Amino acid sequence: MTTDRTFDFHPSRPAALLATLPAVLGFVPERSLVLATFDDGHVGCVMRVDLSDDLSDPLDQMVEVAAVGGSAAAVAVIVDEDGAACRMCVDDHRWWALVLDEMLTARGVDLLATYVVDRLEAGGQWHRADGAGDSGMVDDPMSSPMAAAAVLDGRRLYARRTEVQAVVEVDPVRAESLRMSLLDAEHDGELRPDADARRDVEQALAVARGLSEGMLPADEDLAAVGCAITDTRVRDTLYALAVGREADRAEALWAMMARSLPNPWRVEALVLLAFSAYARGDGPLAGVSLEAALNCDANHRMAVMLDQALQSGMRPEQIRDLAQTGYRLAKRLGVRLPPRQDVDKRAG
Structure with missing residues (x-):
């Protein structure tokens, strides 16, 4: 749309x-x-x-x-x-x-x-x-x-909708192979110190940067980030990357995780990917990512909100404003995020 x-x-x-x-x-x-x-x-x-x-x-x-x-x-x-x-x-x-x-x-x-x-x-x-x-x-x-x-505008034109869907198509063999690593890395459900959330954000940034340089993340690193984004402080902070100077790096990581993680961890990667795609004006990728996310969890609050925004025709620049919350959380956690890039370069 x-x-x-x-x-x-x-x-x-x-x-x-x-x-x-x-x-x-x-x-x-x-x-x-x-x-x-x-x-x-x-x-x-x-x-x-x-x-x-x-x-x-x-x-x-x-x-x-x-x-x-x-x-x-x-x-x-x-x-x-x-x-x-x-x-x-x-x-x-x-x-x-x-x-x-x-x-x-x-x-x-x-x-x-x-x-x-x-x-x-x-x-x-x-x-x-x-x-x-x-x-x-x-x-x-x-x-x-x-x-x-x-x-x-720097927007990608896909040949077919199936080409967009392939970006988030899960690899069942890979997902199953990661399940044990995810269970080992899973948090115990108790509220963790901010220092742990800060460490997780920094690890996600490091994994994204390594991926952009051609280094495929080890299963343990991918599992660690997959579990980290189930912490709302970590996930909400990482939404800010969609408008930062390393947005492309982060989006590549979310796409890899969307294809690699099993449920229920996969849904958070899909929503991060959807937010990043929406923020840069890639409505098709945002749409298929949200469709997959809602198939995983029909009540996921952010997925529902983004899907409603997309269906109603909300402009990407309005969505990008939500990333400010991520910068505020990063400041509270003591994390230094990549600065916001010129929004005109990411306009959809």
């Missing part, structure tokens, strides 16, 4: 609109329904759900976000390579377009059009779901102004 970006859109230029979606979403959607909302020439948010036989609940959520955001208009896109040229699928596409139109209209949002496209790449074929006769080819997404802006 993205918010508040200038969007070169006009109802008579669907080819350009469609070409922009991969850069806005951060990946090329397949078998998807995408809803983009607009107000005064700016995109409000762009939401995507998987195509399925029953889209009722996902559409309810999309319409709620569009209405709460105060958007005046929206455009829907159905990405369906198998069904775009299928005569039997035409009625299904038209039906969902009508349902979405009725739901948005009831909330004061004007659905300008619903387009059906086989694939979002140069030469992809599109047409209107209502059979109005308009059709054409998709412009090259890699040549869109939004793609150029994403590159200048």
Whole structure:
């Protein structure tokens, strides 16, 4: 999901609109329904759900976000390579377009059009779901102004959503091999002295720095950090790294831990990764990380809060403000964290 970006859109230029979606979403959607909302020439948010036989609940959520955001208009896109040229699928596409139109209209949002496209790449074929006769080819997404802006922002564009999911896909063999080390390193549940929390933060920083220099952490070190982040003082302090000058190092460690740790330790690494990705504007990675985290623990407070923020279109700079808590905790613990970097370089 993205918010508040200038969007070169006009109802008579669907080819350009469609070409922009991969850069806005951060990946090329397949078998998807995408809803983009607009107000005064700016995109409000762009939401995507998987195509399925029953889209009722996902559409309810999309319409709620569009209405709460105060958007005046929206455009829907159905990405369906198998069904775009299928005569039997035409009625299904038209039906969902009508349902979405009725739901948005009831909330004061004007659905300008619903387009059906086989694939979002140069030469992809599109047409209107209502059979109005308009059709054409998709412009090259890699040549869109939004793609150029994403590159200048330093945001990664993923080829497919499965590529994003692979970043957090757990290695079951590796996770099981770490379980005993984690049990050996686990805290006894009693409140530990601040000196222990300070030591754990410093060890996490050292492991992240070593990883950035090509040194894979030993099982004992990975287990120690995995257990350390279950201490809320340690975890909340480490959120500050998302806006610091060593943010990339820390994020690489959280991603490794998300792939390597078993439950229940894995959830904290996933949420740290989600926070870091969200803070730098990588909505796709933040989204899949939070999805995995909530599958581990549906009641994890930070995961729930970040997921709600992402779904509502909260801007990355608003999320980055939460990192100040980490700096305050670090000061209290006596830990020296890397200074904050220029936020403009991390803007999403």
